[in-house]
Amino acid sequence: MNKRTRLIVSLLFVVLIILAVAITRFYTDAEDKPAKNGGSESIEKILSSNEEGYSVFSDSSGNCGIAEAGRITAAAEWHSLEFADNFRCIASKKADGKLKYGCVDLEGNVIVPLIYSNIGKKTILGTEFYCAESADDGSFVLYNQDFIPCFSTPWEKCEFSEDEIILGSSDGSYVYTVGKDGLLFKRAAVSGSIMNRPYNLNIYSRVLLSKLSPVMIEEMLNFTEMYVEYAFRLDDSAMKANGADMRKFSVVYPDSDKINTRRLKAVPEIHIYNVGSENGVPLYEVSVSADADILYTAENGENSNYPHTIKASVMFCGNYDADLEALSGSFEPENPEYPQEETTEGATTDTPDTNRNGE
Numbered sequence: 001m002n003k004r005t006r007l008i009v010s011l012l013f014v015v016l017i018i019l020a021v022a023i024t025r026f027y028t029d030a031e032d033k034p035a036k037n038g039g040s041e042s043i044e045k046i047l048s049s050n051e052e053g054y055s056v057f058s059d060s061s062g063n064c065g066i067a068e069a070g071r072i073t074a075a076a077e078w079h080s081l082e083f084a085d086n087f088r089c090i091a092s093k094k095a096d097g098k099l100k101y102g103c104v105d106l107e108g109n110v111i112v113p114l115i116y117s118n119i120g121k122k123t124i125l126g127t128e129f130y131c132a133e134s135a136d137d138g139s140f141v142l143y144n145q146d147f148i149p150c151f152s153t154p155w156e157k158c159e160f161s162e163d164e165i166i167l168g169s170s171d172g173s174y175v176y177t178v179g180k181d182g183l184l185f186k187r188a189a190v191s192g193s194i195m196n197r198p199y200n201l202n203i204y205s206r207v208l209l210s211k212l213s214p215v216m217i218e219e220m221l222n223f224t225e226m227y228v229e230y231a232f233r234l235d236d237s238a239m240k241a242n243g244a245d246m247r248k249f250s251v252v253y254p255d256s257d258k259i260n261t262r263r264l265k266a267v268p269e270i271h272i273y274n275v276g277s278e279n280g281v282p283l284y285e286v287s288v289s290a291d292a293d294i295l296y297t298a299e300n301g302e303n304s305n306y307p308h309t310i311k312a313s314v315m316f317c318g319n320y321d322a323d324l325e326a327l328s329g330s331f332e333p334e335n336p337e338y339p340q341e342e343t344t345e346g347a348t349t350d351t352p353d354t355n356r357n358g359e
Contacts, residue, residue: 188201
């Protein structure tokens with residue numbers, strides 16, 4: 001046997017040894033692996049099965065797992081498992097003495113954390129959703145069939161009718177239905193107050209609602225409340241704290257040196273309009289009808305009341321919740337049209353008010 005032949009034989013021998021070690025290690029590892037990868041001895045009872053051939057089983061201790069054709073794919077570590085859509089299961093475990101629910105895939109990987117007191121499946125016009133109630137504060141998160149949240153925020157209310165989903169926050173109620181492209185924003189009803197003067201806003205326009213989200217609506221209204229209060233009271237601290245460029249937001253009658261007090265009496269109307277776009281970004285206007293009472297110093301030196309209605313216009317731009325931006329705020333008319341002074345007895349007078357910017 002020449003040198004080259006001996007070298008080839010030696011190499012083959014080394015290869016055979018390596019293969020033998022690898023095969024031995026493979027079978028040793030396979031025997032040492034937990035029942036998740038085989039071993040039907042821990043399957044005590046089959047509880048349910050789905051169309052894909054997977055089963056929820058219980059072991060001798062009553063815990064639940066998932067198996068496929070007798071092969072365990074998810075270890076029995078769950079208090080309960082219930083098949084859901086798209087290869088998902090609603091799972092529960094006990095934590096701090098309470099059952100917490102979430103979602104896992106068919107291998108036991110957590111898709112939705114177990115933080116809910118319950119998760120219920122709802123069907124609206126042939127489309128499935130999952131409504132999960134937080135175990136901490138009772139808020140709700142709405143998930144689609146893939147257990148992806150439908151909204152960026154939780155809700156205080158989540159109710160279902162035959163063809164609608166009603167979502168509620170502390171300020172508003174938002175109604176959705178289902179269309180061919182998913183959820184359709186159907187109507188919004190929001191209430192709030194400006195300087196303790198209540199208002200109500202209702203939106204029914206499908207065109208407008210298709211561009212808005214509940215978060216956008218509430219953010220625009222919250223900023224508008226802040227702006228109108230600033231415009232009457234002349235306190236810009238809240239506006240500056242929200243990053244507003246104060247040069248773009250005017251107050252009520254800024255150039256009048258006769259005004260002693262600006263008072264907001266009521267907010268009879270408030271609306272949101274889509275007023276076009278700029279560089280492809282939608283523009284919105286929040287229009288507020290405000291009943292005001294201006295206490296001013298008349299030409300005769302006496303204090304007089306000037307009750308009238310003015311309109312606030314607050315401009316916004318943005319496509320989504322995160323990029324909504326307040327652009328400007330102004331009032332119409334820009335200058336007061338004081339009533340003519342009475343020259344006869346009984347002219348309107350008032351006691352001077354030392355608070356120039358009160359209600």
